[in-house]
Amino acid sequence: MSGRHDTAAGIARVYRGSFVHSTRDAALEILNDFVLGVDKSGKITFIEEGKNVDRLAQEQGFNTADVENLGPGEFFMPGMVDTHIHASQYTYMGTALDLPLLQWLNTYTFPVESRYRDLKFARDVYTKVVKRTLRNGTTTACYFATIHTDASLLLGQIADDLGQRALVGKVCMDINPMVPQYKELLDESKDETLRFIRELLQKKYPRVKPVVTPRFAVSCSSSLLDALGEIARSSGLHIQSHISENKEEVELVKQLFPDCLSYTDVYLKHGLLTDKTVMAHGCHLTDEELKIFHKNGASISHCPSSNISDAMMLLRCCLLGADVAGGYSASILDAVRRAIDTSKVLTIEHPQLRPLTFEEVFWLATLGGSEALSLDDRIGNFEVGKDFDALRVNVSVPGGPLDVFPEDVLKVIVEKFLNLGDDRNIVEVYVAGRKVVPFSGKE
Numbered sequence: 142m143s144g145r146h147d148t149a150a151g152i153a154r155v156y157r158g159s160f161v162h163s164t165r166d167a168a169l170e171i172l173n174d175f176v177l178g179v180d181k182s183g184k185i186t187f188i189e190e191g192k193n194v195d196r197l198a199q200e201q202g203f204n205t206a207d208v209e210n211l212g213p214g215e216f217f218m219p220g221m222v223d224t225h226i227h228a229s230q231y232t233y234m235g236t237a238l239d240l241p242l243l244q245w246l247n248t249y250t251f252p253v254e255s256r257y258r259d260l261k262f263a264r265d266v267y268t269k270v271v272k273r274t275l276r277n278g279t280t281t282a283c284y285f286a287t288i289h290t291d292a293s294l295l296l297g298q299i300a301d302d303l304g305q306r307a308l309v310g311k312v313c314m315d316i317n318p319m320v321p322q323y324k325e326l327l328d329e330s331k332d333e334t335l336r337f338i339r340e341l342l343q344k345k346y347p348r349v350k351p352v353v354t355p356r357f358a359v360s361c362s363s364s365l366l367d368a369l370g371e372i373a374r375s376s377g378l379h380i381q382s383h384i385s386e387n388k389e390e391v392e393l394v395k396q397l398f399p400d401c402l403s404y405t406d407v408y409l410k411h412g413l414l415t416d417k418t419v420m421a422h423g424c425h426l427t428d429e430e431l432k433i434f435h436k437n438g439a440s441i442s443h444c445p446s447s448n449i450s451d452a453m454m455l456l457r458c459c460l461l462g463a464d465v466a467g468g469y470s471a472s473i474l475d476a477v478r479r480a481i482d483t484s485k486v487l488t489i490e491h492p493q494l495r496p497l498t499f500e501e502v503f504w505l506a507t508l509g510g511s512e513a514l515s516l517d518d519r520i521g522n523f524e525v526g527k528d529f530d531a532l533r534v535n536v537s538v539p540g541g542p543l544d545v546f547p548e549d550v551l552k553v554i555v556e557k558f559l560n561l562g563d564d565r566n567i568v569e570v571y572v573a574g575r576k577v578v579p580f581s582g583k584e
């Protein structure tokens with residue numbers, strides 16, 4: 142492949158080496174010895190075969206001596222997109238994995254989320270989760286915060302400071318019978334959502350935006366869902382929530398919304414199922430409901446690290462989320478692996494299905510995630526004109542988690558990285574051309 146476009150911004154950096162990414166036609170495209178230019182605004186200005194470097198240097202006005210050559214064992218891949226993660230649950234990630242959803246929320250989640258009125262606590266946790274996810278290659282995250290507006294604004298500020306691209310949701314919920322101190326009044330939830338959106342947009346962060354966030358139908362009244370649907374419609378913002386994660390939850394929603402045909406119908410009737418909607422889980426959606434998702438252009442974020450006990454989804458049509466802390470890891474690489482495992486188990490029950498390939502999960506973690514968040518015009522792969530959101534991967538780091546052998550071609554090396562690699566291999570992370578990992582030390 143090749144391509145370039147002229148830019149007024151001027152070339153900032155040029156890299157030469159191997160690049161791997163997804164395209165509209167191929168889940169995995171391998172580009173051996175290519176050269177990629179990034180302009181001062183962080184956009185990709187050209188990506189062409191390495192043999193063209195002298196001509197490109199002349200045309201684009203850079204010095205070939207300034208080209209940064211990737212070393213042995215290195216390649217660039219697009220930054221990964223986490224379509225569903227609870228920043229506020231990071232403190233207990235890796236623990237509290239023993240209860241079904243509704244008990245888990247009441248026992249662990251709501252008491253912890255109540256603590257975010259304390260901004261000092263919020264700053265500490267949110268700084269840690271943004272750093273941890275960045276180090277693990279998440280360049281874009283779609284976050285749930287808590288019901289607290291100021292702490293949610295702080296999460297936006299921290300993502301911007303550290304350079305992560307983020308959608309941030311102030312959680313809305315006006316029903317919580319088991320932990321009544323952790324909920325809002327109807328008007329408060331509406332007003333605070335409007336304040337959150339207004340104040341976050343006023344900051345003019347280039348890559349951090351608000352997302353309308355009803356927690357799920359169990360904890361929102363019909364009036365609140367209506368109000369949030371209207372806010373999303375008038376603002377044109379993204380929407381995120383949860384759907385059909387667990388059978389008890391699905392039954393409860395049937396009782397709470399007897400006039401709705403299904404769980405999906407609840408969100409549809411309240412204006413919350415749009416082409417900018419990302420619903421987490423969807424383990425028990427029926428074929429009819431999936432059709433409604435498709436018709437409305439809404440996405441499902443499959444969270445294999447947290448859904449293993451509820452259902453295993455065939456997720457060729459879904460996207461990946463870490464779902465901290467229901468999910469035990471902040472790394473999308475773990476979601477990738479669990480998704481493959483899950484799909485293999487499914488084929489035992491349904492032999493007509495075939496397991497996901499590593500190329501398919503690579504797409505899910507990068508270009509697919511960007512499509513789910515309607516950001517594929519800006520990120521997701523190394524197309525000219527997109528932002529340079531990228532991971533510099535080195536599979537040969539000393540003391541690293543995997544070994545490569547002379548016969549390993551790049552495709553095999555990428556597969557090894559997806560299945561065995563970790564943050565030790567992610568030696569640099571870029572968002573819109575800015576190097577955000579390693580941290581600059583000021584953070």
Ligand SMILES: O=c1[nH]c(=O)c2nc[nH]c2[nH]1
Nearest residue numbers: 227250356357383386467
């Ligand atoms: O995995 C989940 N985590 C949550 O915080 C949540 N809230 C509603 N439904 C949920 N599912």
Ligand SMILES: [Zn+2]
Nearest residue numbers: 227383421464
């Ligand atoms: Zn969730």
